Amino acid sequence: MTSTKGKVPTGFADEIVISETSFRTARHALISNQQPNSKKRKREEKGDLSVVSGPGSYKGPWARFEEEQPDSSSEEEVEVEYEEDEIEEQPAKPSKAGTSYGAEPDKETTVFHGAEQFDYQGRTYMHIPQDLGIDLRTDDVAKNYIPKKHIHTFSGHSKAITQMRFFPHSGHLLLSASADNTVKLFDTYHDRALLRSFNGHTKSVNDVSFNNDGSRFLSASYDRYMKLWDTEYGKCIAKFTTGKTPHVVRFNPAPHLNHEFLAGMSDKKILQYDTRAGTQVQEYDHHLGPVNTITFCDENRRFITTSDDKSLRAWEYGIPVPIKFIAEPHMFAMTRGDMHPSQKYVAYANQDNQITVYSALDRFKQNRKKAFLGHNHAGYAIDVAFSPDGQFVSSGDTGGYVCFWDWKTCKMYEKIKASEGPLIAVQWHPRETSKVVTGDLNGTIKYWD
CATH class of the missing domain: 2.130.10.10 (YVTN repeat-like/Quinoprotein amine dehydrogenase)
Known part of the structure; x- marks a missing residue:
């Protein structure tokens, strides 16, 4: 049971299971039966004109309203009883296993x-x-x-x-x-x-x-x-990781650049990595959707990419501006x-x-x-x-x-x-x-x- 005396819950509340609909219905009925508050809100005192700041300073028409104190004598104690609903079978708590993307190191x-x-x-x-x-x-x-x-x-x-x-x-x-x-x-x-x-x-x-x-x-x-x-x-x-999903990876087939590779990512970018240094050396960012394919051409000096944005782009290797769209x-x-x-x-x-x-x-x-x-x-x-x-x-x-x-x-x-x-x-x-x-x-x- 819950008491709403003075609009402040008091006493001991028994824990019961009710549906949200039942709660809203009972709450709406309680609010509609209450009389509107006839008390007029009072402002704080205007203060002294000679005092600029601190206690008793002049506030004039900008004085705040006084905080309402619950008046226990003015309102009757209203007791609200909720009918307990049947306990519905709760769905199983979803597993968070699918959201863990960080592979544990040294587990290969x-x-x-x-x-x-x-x-x-x-x-x-x-x-x-x-x-x-x-x-x-x-x-x-x-x-x-x-x-x-x-x-x-x-x-x-x-x-x-x-x-x-x-x-x-x-x-x-x-x-x-x-x-x-x-x-x-x-x-x-x-x-x-x-x-x-x-x-x-x-x-x-x-x-x-x-x-x-x-x-x-x-x-x-x-x-x-x-x-x-x-x-x-x-x-x-x-x-190598950027926190985004790689969709395609390709080594550069040129013999002097075979230590580098390109990766087409889910965040619309094509990333170029150097496997010897273990670092990213270039970023090609012009597609408007996840990158699906990377194909080297023209004696491996260029490459062509396609994406979910329904477009095809051609690039000079190492230069992050498309030469063809x-x-x-x-x-x-x-x-x-x-x-x-x-x-x-x-x-x-x-x-x-x-x-x-x-x-x-x-x-x-x-x-x-x-x-x-x-x-x-x-x-x-x-x-x-x-x-x-x-x-x-x-x-x-x-x-x-x-x-x-x-x-x-x-x-x-x-x-x-x-x-x-x-x-x-x-x-x-x-x-x-x-x-x-x-x-x-x-x-x-x-x-x-």
């Missing part, structure tokens, strides 16, 4: 899963195998064909595959990033086993990128960290891209279910004669990949298909059912004639030939 770990870390000559899995029917050391590109059958399934991930990368040039290793917070390394020859797991991210890993010789790679995650790893032994070499009313957000092996064109996956092509040379103009249709990928960031000889364009599909088009005619050659869920990642083996790897939303990586 690695697990080697292979049979032997060193062979009889002391070499690790980084050594390019030579006991195969194909020379992985050559730079010759074989003629490519569309794969026909599923030959292997790489297992190890428990959630969606977000990105995959073959080892540079040789392709004897496969690096995969997943929403299960891990990055894994597989052997693509011999028994095609899981070789190593890289643990240390606390949220989904959304991109990975090898440097030129494959000795190191970068991982970007929704825990807002970018981490530099040693491919051979799994050590985390460096960590393309934004047309018909354009959609471009979420993934790949450079044609000729280095003359870039293909982008648009959110209007088509793949569009832009020139990678001076004008960066859209090639309107080339558009690849017939698949569905709206709402997902689904890969686009060229075959090593540039003859085919491939992409995933929300229906679980992997699609292949002819580069010259833009006609769809083949549509292979590769998964029950959306197919996110597609990559061609850089040395084989018809080997393609696919990754889906269920965490399954399949190898096709």
